[in-house]
Amino acid sequence: MYRGQSGQWSWLLHRITGLGVLLFLLVHIVDITLIGFGPTIYNDAIVIFSTAIIRVISLALIASLLFHAFNGIRIILIDFWPAGYKYQQAMFYIVLAVTILLFIPTVFYIMAPVFGVCPQGSCANPAL
Amino acid sequence: MASNTTTTAPERTITKYGAYAKPSKGANGWETFSWYFFRISGVGLVFLALIHVFFVHISTDVSETVYGFVAARYANPFWRLYDLLLLTLALFHGLNGLRIACGDYIQSRGxxxxVSSALFFIAITFWLMGSLTIIMFQPNQTLAQSIMSFLGR
Incomplete structure (x- = not known):
């Protein structure tokens, strides 16, 4: 391990975000499976995802997914592009920058309905 | 090399850039396959997962992704195929990652x-749940009804 260097942080972040996305994936498979029990059960269950607290948790999920995706590209580039190694640290900062850049508008889109604003055009009044 | 000891974890080198090094030649073929599978499925998942999240969960508010939304989307077989591919790659990419992570903290081979067997069982169970739902879903029928009518009962 290279304590305090970008390699250590990217390894740790890649692992934590990956496990977080996996945990959500398992939840998502269960909630999608509920659709096989009919509209009432499905619609009643997924209302949970519209609540403010779960919206905040979804933001953590989307941030994790963005970081994991872009850092994954960085790892693949270094693995298969011989010169990539030289730019590993620079690419780590690019990964963080792109993650944050795409995350900011996402916060608005996910959280606005809680405050009665529907940037997508329509949204049901979310439960609190 | 710890290839002959049965009580220690498979030797993995963490590179300076924070990824596992490719298993050396002559290493366990399964681990080499796993190393390539992460990268190949990863490239696919960058597109599949990000496009899915953007078009299904951001451009449509979560409060609108109700039963009718899914039914309209699944009227097009393309989205069923898309979701099936996403489900399969994401589930096996993720659970294989969990297998590697667990292996780092478990010393005993047994x-x-x-743990690997349990994760494999979870993979098959969740893959069956997800893929049956994606393939068999029919509007206004329960999954059980769709399966029964498919079987001609």
Whole structure:
């Protein structure tokens, strides 16, 4: 391990975000499976995802997914592009920058309905 | 090389850039396959997962992704195929990652095998749940009804 260097942080972040996305994936498979029990059960269950607290948790999920995706590209580039190694640290900062850049508008889109604003055009009044 | 000891975890080198090094030649073929599978499925998942999240969960508010939304989307077989591919790659990419992560903290070979088997069982169970739903869903029928009518009962 290279304590305090970008390699250590990217390894740790890649692992934590990956496990977080996996945990959500398992939840998502269960909630999608509920659709096989009919509209009432499905619609009643997924209302949970519209609540403010779960919206905040979804933001953590989307941030994790963005970081994991872009850092994954960085790892693949270094693995298969011989010169990539030289730019590993620079690419780590690019990964963080792109993650944050795409995350900011996402916060608005996910959280606005809680405050009665529907940037997508329509949204049901979310439960609190 | 710890290839002959049965009680230690498979030797993995963490590179300076924070990824596992490719298993050396002559290493366990399964681990080499796993190393390539992460990268190949990863490239696919960058597109599949990000496009899915953007078009299904951001451009449509979560409060609108109700039963009718899914039914309209699944009227097009393309989205069923898309979701099936996403489900399969994401589930096996993720659970294989969990297998590697667990292996890093488990010293005993027997326990590693036990955990890997449990994760394999979880993979098959969740893959069956997800893929049956994606393939068999029919509007205004329960999954059980769709399966029964498919079987001609």
């Amino acid at each position: 326990w590693r095998l036990t």
